[in-house]
Amino acid sequence: MSRVFKLKSSDNETFEVEEAAALLSETIKSSSSTEITVPNVKAEILGKVVEWCNKHAESEDTKDQLIKEWDAEFVSVDQHVLFKLITAADYLQIKELVDQLTQRVGDMIKAKTLKTVEMTYPTFNVEREVQEELKSLGF
């Protein structure tokens, strides 16, 4: 008989998750209770994480082309949602989801589409320090 876990968001919404999907989270795996509150994660984001877990629990072969396409769609969100998803996935320790999300952020940095104040207004001192180091190293 598979257990059902209850995940509660910071704005008090509860999501019921089947065992196979829930155990994709190391945090849930090592929890003694089946009722877990996820702090600082609102329902909108927690819902998406649950959706990802459900999708990955039902697919046996994660190398399948269809699920790859689904995953690519899943991470194609704006950077604010991306940030919140990473925070949630990191708290819940869902390694593969964190990997997919961090890969997406890495791609955005490479493509120069990630906007952070540091990247828009870089700190002069850091740049200078690094240039000096690179010069002293000969490249």
Place this chain on the structure above:
Amino acid sequence: MAKSSYQTYRRRTRSYRNWLELPDDVTASILSRLGAIEILTRAQKVCMPWRKICKDRLMWRTIDMRNDGFLRDYDFDLDKMCRHGVDRSSGGLVDINVEHFGTDELLKYITNSSTGIRRLRLVCCYGITDEGLIEVASKLPLLEHLEISFSFASAQSLEVIGRSCPLLKSLKLNKYGYRCPYHECDDDALAIASTMHDLHHLQLCGNKLTKDGLQKILDCCPNLESLDLRKCFNINFGVVSKRRCSKRIKSLRLPDDSTDDYEFDRANRRELYAQTHCDPDYGDFLLFGRSVFGRDW
């Protein structure tokens, strides 16, 4: 500044601040996906927290020096950069990818300080010779994944590597494939069969091996799960042997199979592909020239 644009600035910077609040290990995971060149030349200049993460030795357990091969476009020395990355790893290096540069001396430098390398990838490294590979083979006892594609590795170095790396599970040895019936050679296949018995994954695209060499590999590598023989045009598969092969091997790619998902396919990667099939080494020579003299060669 006018009041309204200042407020816009404040609102914008407030929403931007978040990214530095991520835990260090998550940020490290993000930045490590940029590849070593971008980390050293861009990411580590962005702000002090990112610089600190980029200097941490854990970031340098993997060094991915991927680049598109147009070395003249770079203002910096990839060899020096690679050595710097190795230094930052402080002996903790486990996975390194070298593309379109690299010498025997660099290989020695890498393996002298890093005794735990598990994955080594050398693509288009024309400065690395057989002797260089043979010399460092004994320093790679934990090697599990090896790729030597479009580089001058002969059967002799394969044998030495096979004997020195008992944990080797995956080998990729890709060359340019030519339809050249008079140039058959089972040397690579025999070297693999005689020394690499625990292989699970083998990619031998563009190799000149024949059915005999393939049979030897199948006989001596009982754990083989995936076998990629695309562009190995000297192998004549009969219907029966194709069936027998695919029964044993979970993932089998045959000589004439599609190269859509082959990393070094013309369309997938900007590589020169020699059209001639008179001189089998022409393609290698052409690429060598390009890597040394630049794209206009």
